[in-house]
Amino acid sequence: MTAASVPAAALDEALAQIGPLDAEAMAAARARLDALTKPPGSLGRLEDLAIWLAGVSGRARAAVDRPAIIVAAADHGVTAQGVSAYPADVTAQMVANFVAGGAAINALARSVGASVTVVDVGVASSVAASVGVASGASLVDARVRGGTADMTLGPAMSRAEALAAIEAGMTVAARAIRDGADMIGLGEMGIGNTTAASAITAVLTGAAADEVTGRGTGIDEAARRRKVAVIERAIAVNQPDPADPIGVLAAVGGLEIAALVGVIAATASARVPVVLDGFITGAAALVATRLQPAIAPRLLAAHRSVEPGHAVILDALALRPVLELDLRLGEGTGAALAIGLLDAACRVRDEMATFESAGVSREADERS
């Protein structure tokens, strides 16, 4: 199967390049922070962010001057089962909204100076043709197929299609990094994709479908129970093997989730920081870390979504989010907000005076 073997090789190569965080760069960043005019560690997790940036990049003073947000978009055949509060058309409409600059991710990306790239890996109705020239986001047409099949009737996609979507994500991330991006934030759009993310999370963590299934964009409790039943049926029909993450993606995943696995793999292998968003990007992170556990410490969890499955993922990846704002929108909105904190961490590290330069007395050691 030639179509699948090429991307699989690129993915394997990227995964093999990912090693542990750079301890030397982290120690240098810590030493710099401790020389600044503040009690050591008194900026808490903001200091941790500066140290994390050093560990990921291998540079004590890694900058976040050109953050890029990559939003993967695709449709889900499982919407035929009535799992979402919104009609499937909204995926394409929102992609057009991203490109026009009118979505939440556009407003939040502007507030932190981040670019937005939308990659269509499987929106049911092709978007590219209907979108004119606009400034909100650049649109990459990398359609693998026009949305997944209904996972309750069989696999959402073939293994080759899952790998093609992963490669599409790798290509977009590699291009962004080549163009100067020094941080990649993840976002997604796909009506029905909390169903796919819940199914992936249930299979890969062993949690019950009920435990990892929430109300998505706004269904009520009766609809949520139907969504749980849909996920249980999809798992029963496909019998995905938890030891085969790509097989799980193909069985119950989404094309945009697969693309995000590729974005994570390519970004981590380039030693560029990855900022996750909420539940959907978390499901992609879960798949990516099952392929290469060294990816986990290279991820920043931006926020904790209200989707119950997200907490399960964060626990599984040992990630503690920096924001708790009860977001449940996706698109990369939480990732954009976290970029503001990363910028703040870099400014503290780079702009503060040292005890020596400012003539400020250090701790009185005999007292403390």
Place this chain on the structure above:
Amino acid sequence: MTAASVPAAALDEALAQIGPLDAEAMAAARARLDALTKPPGSLGRLEDLAIWLAGVSGRARAAVDRPAIIVAAADHGVTAQGVSAYPADVTAQMVANFVAGGAAINALARSVGASVTVVDVGVASSVAASVGVASGASLVDARVRGGTADMTLGPAMSRAEALAAIEAGMTVAARAIRDGADMIGLGEMGIGNTTAASAITAVLTGAAADEVTGRGTGIDEAARRRKVAVIERAIAVNQPDPADPIGVLAAVGGLEIAALVGVIAATASARVPVVLDGFITGAAALVATRLQPAIAPRLLAAHRSVEPGHAVILDALALRPVLELDLRLGEGTGAALAIGLLDAACRVRDEMATFESAGVSREADERS
């Protein structure tokens, strides 16, 4: 006592002007947010921030274009009891560092476009003379006295001095608002001021000194226990009456904490949003809300400090912080970080497309 009666009258007038949040403006803000291309409420607490801004200001689209951070600074006689990890000289050194632009608050204020004003209400060694022209912050000389007296030997200051410090804060806030500030963030500097804040919190909430006393800038557990004993002694010596918040301030408070009470009162009476920082500004908020309970909903808790007394204050004021970053520096650093979130909330409210303008389908009501 003429010196005290004038500021007391100004304070009483400001407090009398503070009413409930504007429900009509909040409803209009909510309606605007619900018309935007996202599921209703899906941006969680970011939407709450936009609604809170409307309630405080009385305008559905209140802007945060010119945020100002007011840092009150003063020294504490109780440092003679060895309660801090740093020598008292550091207060003046850090004020000079603020003015020169080398402190954490300078870096973080720049990251959100906020101005910084430092008001010296009682630094032991006058700072104004030693500071040249610099761009980090403007310095206001409003010295009431050269630091408080040691609270373990008697009152930290007189009631008249507490009121004078409150008025100094009111004057600085009123001037900032007259000059265009549309949001005031609070900060403070004063070696020894966690001791004062713990004492105020213990008296006003009835909590045990041990429960509200932490390690400040970095003392060890033995030193923390000595700090608890110092606070217990100060309370036993002064017997402050919890029903008299100004009396509590005078007995065990700090001049900078009194000034912050004034900043809060003047800002709230001008219907301008107040963003608290950590434990010290929280103690000022506790005093201010005991003077006028309608102040509490006009306060935004930026973050939860690692100081244990801060959680007690947040509970007492029914405030839930927007950031949990384990900060313990003060200076207004948490307030500055929260300004970034307020800016993001305003951008979402103002820059997003509506369902109508973007041609995006709304929820399919029959499903949800």
